[in-house]
Amino acid sequence: MGKYNLQKILYVFSSLNDLGRVITSNGSMDEITRSALYLILGTVSSSQGTVFRYEPSYSRMVRIVQKGLDGAVDLSFPLADGDLHTLLHAPQVIEVDRRPDGIDDFPDKAVSHGMYGLSGIRPSVESDLSCGFAERAGTDVPGFIFMHREHLKSVHASLLAPLRVGDELVGLLSVGRRFSGGEYGEEDLQILSMMSQQLSVVLYNQQLFSRLQCKVEENRLLYENLRQIYRDTIQAFAVAIDAKDEYTQGHSVRVAQYALAIGDELGFSGDELEGLHFAGLLHDIGKITVDSSIIRKKSSLSEQEIVEIHRHPSVGYDILSSIKFPWGDLSALARHHHEKVDGQGYPDGIEGKDLPLEVRIITLADSFDAMTSDRPYRKQIDLGETIQEIKRCIGTQFDIDVCHALFRVLEKELTGEIASPKIIPSLSLKYDPQQILRILRGVGHPFEAVKDPG
Numbered sequence: 001m002g003k004y005n006l007q008k009i010l011y012v013f014s015s016l017n018d019l020g021r022v023i024t025s026n027g028s029m030d031e032i033t034r035s036a037l038y039l040i041l042g043t044v045s046s047s048q049g050t051v052f053r054y055e056p057s058y059s060r061m062v063r064i065v066q067k068g069l070d071g072a073v074d075l076s077f078p079l080a081d082g083d084l085h086t087l088l089h090a091p092q093v094i095e096v097d098r099r100p101d102g103i104d105d106f107p108d109k110a111v112s113h114g115m116y117g118l119s120g121i122r123p124s125v126e127s128d129l130s131c132g133f134a135e136r137a138g139t140d141v142p143g144f145i146f147m148h149r150e151h152l153k154s155v156h157a158s159l160l161a162p163l164r165v166g167d168e169l170v171g172l173l174s175v176g177r178r179f180s181g182g183e184y185g186e187e188d189l190q191i192l193s194m195m196s197q198q199l200s201v202v203l204y205n206q207q208l209f210s211r212l213q214c215k216v217e218e219n220r221l222l223y224e225n226l227r228q229i230y231r232d233t234i235q236a237f238a239v240a241i242d243a244k245d246e247y248t249q250g251h252s253v254r255v256a257q258y259a260l261a262i263g264d265e266l267g268f269s270g271d272e273l274e275g276l277h278f279a280g281l282l283h284d285i286g287k288i289t290v291d292s293s294i295i296r297k298k299s300s301l302s303e304q305e306i307v308e309i310h311r312h313p314s315v316g317y318d319i320l321s322s323i324k325f326p327w328g329d330l331s332a333l334a335r336h337h338h339e340k341v342d343g344q345g346y347p348d349g350i351e352g353k354d355l356p357l358e359v360r361i362i363t364l365a366d367s368f369d370a371m372t373s374d375r376p377y378r379k380q381i382d383l384g385e386t387i388q389e390i391k392r393c394i395g396t397q398f399d400i401d402v403c404h405a406l407f408r409v410l411e412k413e414l415t416g417e418i419a420s421p422k423i424i425p426s427l428s429l430k431y432d433p434q435q436i437l438r439i440l441r442g443v444g445h446p447f448e449a450v451k452d453p454g
């Protein structure tokens with residue numbers, strides 16, 4: 001092997017190594033493709049080149065990067081019938097600007113690299129030889145070159161390398177003439193063959209990434225649709241629950257609003273907050289199985305009726321526990337919304353911090369609405385009295401942190417500190433804001449007045 005060849009081989013290996021580093025670098029796909037093109041052109045000693053990406057949806061070749069052809073090219077061209085098959089089965093490198101230089105060696109050279117001539121006359125029509133070659137290769141490369149001769153001329157195509165991975169076409173590389181003006185040799189064609197296959201991987205990865213992004217977006221939309229169906233269904237259930245009792249019209253919606261306000265104050269966000277809202281809407285779902293006459297009864301309930309109405313948290317749990325909500329398990333919140341922090345509630349008598357925070361929030365929101373709304377058996381309580389009553393029940397019925405979060409929200413809403421109040425606008429009772437603020441401010445520090453039982 002001569003000195004020249006050894007140097008050339010070392011240079012090619014170095015270029016291949018550089019190309020490998022470019023392909024695995026962290027740049028954008030366009031940057032990687034541009035760097036790869038520049039390296040390939042440098043290695044085969046050309047100053048002009050274009051990389052097209054194949055867009056299967058539109059059956060087009062779209063130029064993505066070029067060198068040495070500033071603004072002089074049509075950026076995309078459509079593939080004709082049969083072009084896809086042709087490019088999938090064509091040799092790895094096609095010489096487009098050199099006519100066959102001898103009948104004797106034409107078939108062999110053509111099979112190795114393709115030699116078709118960009119003469120403007122379709123070779124398969126022009127000569128039996130070319131026609132015979134097209135059949136031998138099982139593909140109509142001459143026809144492809146003839147069909148797209150104007151586009152190929154505009155990018156000064158001298159060599160073409162279809163970019164393929166497996167049985168997928170991902171693009172096309174066009175390389176212009178050599179710096180020197182001489183013809184490409186066997187070595188150049190082999191180098192281009194190797195390097196263009198690496199470029200194919202870049203475009204294939206780009207295609208995969210793009211498909212993945214489409215899939216992710218598709219899944220995101222599907223998931224969002226699913227969540228919306230859940231939201232609509234829950235809203236419909238809330239209306240059905242509240243319709244059971246004319247006195248508690250809007251109860252579930254208000255509890256959801258109050259829970260949302262308290263949760264927000266306690267630092268809930270995103271799905272946690274939305275889950276809390278829906279738990280508020282569904283907490284009384286078990287009531288749909290309780291006889292309306294019991295729910296609407298204005299006089300005292302019998303022992304049997306109390307047992308019946310006390311079933312609604314467990315029934316609610318049974319209804320909701322089989323549903324996989326995107327916001328987590330809402331069934332536990334329905335089951336425990338009549339528990340008390342001192343363990344005297346029902347159905348399970350769970351106490352203190354053993355009750356999830358969400359449950360303690362729903363419990364307070366539920367009672368706050370019960371006290372500030374008319375009930376079949378009593379009128380609504382004044383807002384000031386409600387606050388005093390909640391304060392009195394801290395540590396027995398209610399959690400201290402949750403109560404003080406409610407008090408803070410009320411104060412902020414009354415002073416206008418919260419731009420979109422959720423509690424005050426939902427109240428149907430009259431109150432003196434200044435008096436309520438005085439009561440709220442007399443509530444004291446959350447941890448000094450009442451010992452938290454948890």
Ligand SMILES: [Fe+2]
Nearest residue numbers: 283284337338
């Ligand atoms: Fe309830």
